[in-house]
Amino acid sequence: MSNVSTRSSYTARHLQVLEGLEAVRKRPGMYIGSTDSRGLMHCVWEIIDNGVDEAIGGYATTIEVILHDDDSVEVRDDGRGIPVDEVEGLGLSGVEVVYTKLHAGGKFGGGSYAASGGLHGVGASVVNALSARVDVEVDRGGKTHAMSFRRGEPGEFRDKGEPTPEATFTPFTSSSRLRSFGRIAKKKTGTRVRFWPDRQIFPETEQFSFSNITERARQTSFLVPGLTLIVEDRRGGDPVREEHRHDGGVVDFVDFLSHDSPVTNTWRLRETRTFTETVQQLDRSGRLKPKDVERHCTVDIALRWGNGFDTFVRSFVNIIATPKGGTHIQGFENGLVKTLRKAIDTNARRLKYSAKDPKIEKDDILAGLTAVVTVSLEEPQFEGQTKEVLGTSQVRAIVSGVVEDQLTALLTSSKRDAKLQSTQLMEKIVGEMRARVSARMHKEISRRKNALESSALPAKLADCRTKSVEESELFIVEGDSALGTAKLARSSEFQALLPIRGKILNVQKASPADILKNAECSSIIQVIGAGSGRTFDLDAARYGKIILMTDADVDGAHIRGLLLTLFFRYMRPLVEAGRVYAAVPPLFRLDINPKGRRKREIQYIYSEAELARTLAKLEKQGRTYKEPIQRYKGLGEMDADQLSETTMDPKHRTLRRIQIADEDALMTAERIFELLMGSEVAPRKEFIVAGAGHVSQDQIDA
Known part of the structure; x- marks a missing residue:
């Protein structure tokens, strides 16, 4: 001053x-x-x-x-x-x-x-x-x-x-x-x-x-x-x-915010209603007197459900963001819960939902929801100058009423497309409820057991002895044949093994309930012990590293892709924390003959290009090797020492860490998973056809 x-x-x-x-x-x-x-x-x-x-x-x-x-x-x-x-x-x-x-x-x-x-x-x-x-x-x-x-x-x-x-x-x-x-x-x-x-x-x-x-x-x-x-x-x-500049509106905003594949179209709920508010106004003598005035409140909401479980709700009052919500968000959530509970009760038989099932909770309904909630009114009452919370109490009932009326009309529409989306939404919500209950049960029974307790973990799990989460590793192994060798190759002190049979369920196209019914997916979720979806608790995970160990062929790559889809979609915090890895087993074993003072050497090769370079180098040195060169088509073809040395021993192995670097990488990953694993076949077919010319027939392991 x-x-x-x-x-x-x-x-x-x-x-x-x-x-x-x-x-x-x-x-x-x-x-x-x-x-x-x-x-x-x-x-x-x-x-x-x-x-x-x-x-x-x-x-x-x-x-x-x-x-x-x-x-x-x-x-x-x-x-x-x-x-x-x-x-x-x-x-x-x-x-x-x-x-x-x-x-x-x-x-x-x-x-x-x-x-x-x-x-x-x-x-x-x-x-x-x-x-x-x-x-x-x-x-x-x-x-x-x-x-x-x-x-x-x-x-x-x-x-x-x-x-x-x-x-x-x-x-x-x-x-x-x-x-x-x-x-x-x-x-x-x-x-x-x-x-x-x-x-x-x-x-x-x-x-x-x-x-x-x-x-x-x-x-x-x-x-x-x-x-x-x-x-x-x-x-x-x-x-x-x-x-x-965007000439659309809240519908375009929701489409911009959404990253997962849709369960419903983006729906818009819009209506203007009135309410009476008592305000203090100056009279002719300059004194404040209470007066009832009629206010207009315009509600404009865009919302859609996707196949994910994250919830993104953005709220605004007269274009001002209200990150901490307020009465408009309370009304929005109340309207959603009331309307969808009623719709599910009405269609209980078709959804196989009975009175014995747990009650649908708000989190079940909000899972996978992306919404933009805006209200426009004269003289809104905020809690503080920062305007982060709307306090006008009458807005709660108005927003709730608009959501109930217009969402009910959408859910009960006789149009074929609207019926299909309504059914898919209700099935998703019921599936989320069942997934929540199942995940909680899995979480409760998957705590580490001491010597005096009986273990409820899957019998096929070969667990490790250490109590330290940071030191422990879980290898998810493809097939029983590789399991036997892996048991001999591992260090049982800190390395656990969980075999899976063949290709697991494609979770990108499955409901949460179907995933938990699937034996392989259910076993993985149970063994890791941190739940799944929105209930996932990273601190409860039983292992410091999750290592996907599959064969170095096309089927192995497919299984690895299915497993990564499961982790990305339902246990994403593990990926974001950098605790998911892919083992890198060798493709070839090269037995190099001794020459002069050089002794016999065993060299492991991890790609076709590396093999070509190595053979060219040996030719220049005048060295020979035993033929035919051994090509590993599966982990089961290795003996325990070879598997330990190349893939499991921390001193010698190579691991590929699966990470999400930033938000752009997350959006890219969402698009790739949806393209390769989603329900839409046409985009995937176009992708395969477009890339077919870059694949040599010799590279196809068939």
């Missing part, structure tokens, strides 16, 4: 303005949540949301956000522009009122905004109070009007070149003035706000995040169809620019 001598020269009018903003500077956390990067970014959201409110009202089509290299952010919009005329009773321009007075603005029922993200009227003024400098320019009435502020105080900067908070600042004393300059087209309107965060409030280490802003811009472009949002980063090096 200004020093004491400067402050003493303020008029009473300005002392009143600063009094409100002083509270913001003393308690910034009350208004922006924190003074770390989250609070810093919240200041950006407050200014951007003002432009978005103009777009919602149909007055703006473009918003541009620029990150300058001098630690400032500029937000431009082509809306109506902040009013520049004098506010009645205050003697101040609209710009100064908006940026210096708390609880002032056009979002308090004055008819400027039908629905707005701003409620408390403190957004712009709070940003002003917490900024070392704010420059505001407004295009209205054929002119550009401007005003600058220093930590909430209006005045003038004397810049020598580029604007900077360090420039000489002269505060207004007797009166404020809005500068006007230039001539522009009378129809041209808009607002430009540039602010420098006050480093007395925000630590120097906290910086604006380009990725967070672009993510917010993309999100907003889905929620406000037709709005163009441009984000440009001019900090160091070449500028980076991203532009986002």
Whole structure:
């Protein structure tokens, strides 16, 4: 703030303005949540949301956000522009009122905004109070009007070149003035706000995040169809620019968020309903009196279920994200649970669901759901200025009612496609319930047993002796023939063996209930002991490494693919933690004859290309080898010493770790698993046909 001598020269009018903003500077956390990067970014959201409110009202089509290299952010919009005329009773321009007075603005029922993200009227003024400098320019009435502020105080900067908070600042004393300059087209309107965060409030280490802003811009472009949002980063090096515009809506947003294959189409539930709210309003004498007013609440929801078990629900109130939910999410979940429980009870016989079965829970219904829930209403009540939780109680019943009515209509539709999707959805939910119960039972019986307890683990499991999870390894072995050799080759102290018979179930196309009925899948889930799907608990896993040991042929690769599908779809935390591996057994055993002082050598070769290189090298050295070269078509062809040396002994073996590097890799993996293992045959056929020309007939092990 200004020093004491400067402050003493303020008029009473300005002392009143600063009094409100002083509270913001003393308690910034009350208004922006924190003074770390989250609070810093919240200041950006407050200014951007003002432009978005103009777009919602149909007055703006473009918003541009620029990150300058001098630690400032500029937000431009082509809306109506902040009013520049004098506010009645205050003697101040609209710009100064908006940026210096708390609880002032056009979002308090004055008819400027039908629905707005701003409620408390403190957004712009709070940003002003917490900024070392704010420059505001407004295009209205054929002119550009401007005003600058220093930590909430209006005045003038004397810049020598580029604007900077360090420039000489002269505060207004007797009166404020809005500068006007230039001539522009009378129809041209808009607002430009540039602010420098006050480093007395925000630590120097906290910086604006380009990725967070672009993510917010993309999100907003889905929620406000037709709005163009441009984000440009001019900090160091070449500028980076991203532009986002989506003319769809929440349906496109759900399709963007969804990664798994669909069980239902993306359904849209939309309706406007009214409710009565008691508010405090000023009467003619200036006193607050309660008054009942009629509000309109527009509910717009897009949702779809996929074959996964993760739940992605994004919620918004007047385009403002509410990550912690609120009454609209409570109503949405209540409506879902009530409607789907009723639908399942109605179709109980067809679904083989009886009164003896456990009750359908909310988690069973939410599994695999991707949804965007938006509500639009006048003066929404949020819990705190950060607007993370909606508190308007009447919204709960409205959203619940819209979901019940419209989802019931979809589930009871007589159209053939709608009937099929409805049946698939109810079967999935019942399957999730049964999978939850089965997984809990498996988890309870799969704890490690001590010497005094009887083991309920599968009899075919050859367990290890160590109690240390970090040191233990579980080899999932293809076939009983390889199991016998592997038992002799392993170290029983820390290596466990679980044989599987042939090719397991393709879980990409199966329901959770079918998976748990399958003997091989059920045994794997039971032996690992951490559950499956959304109930999976990584800390409960009984082994530090899960190693898939299959033959080095086409069938072995197929079995490995099926196993990886099971882990990726139902035990993904194991993959994300890097605890799933694929053993790399050799393809060839090369017995090299002795020559001169060189003794007989045994060399293991892992690929055709490596074999060709090795043989060429031996030929140059004039060395010979025993023919025919032994080719391992299966693990059972090795003796125990060979299997131990090449595939199981940690000192000599090669393992391939299965990992998901980042979100892009996760999305790629989702697409690949769906392409290769999913229900849609046509894309897989196209993939095979397109790649057929790259496969040599000699490589096909048939």
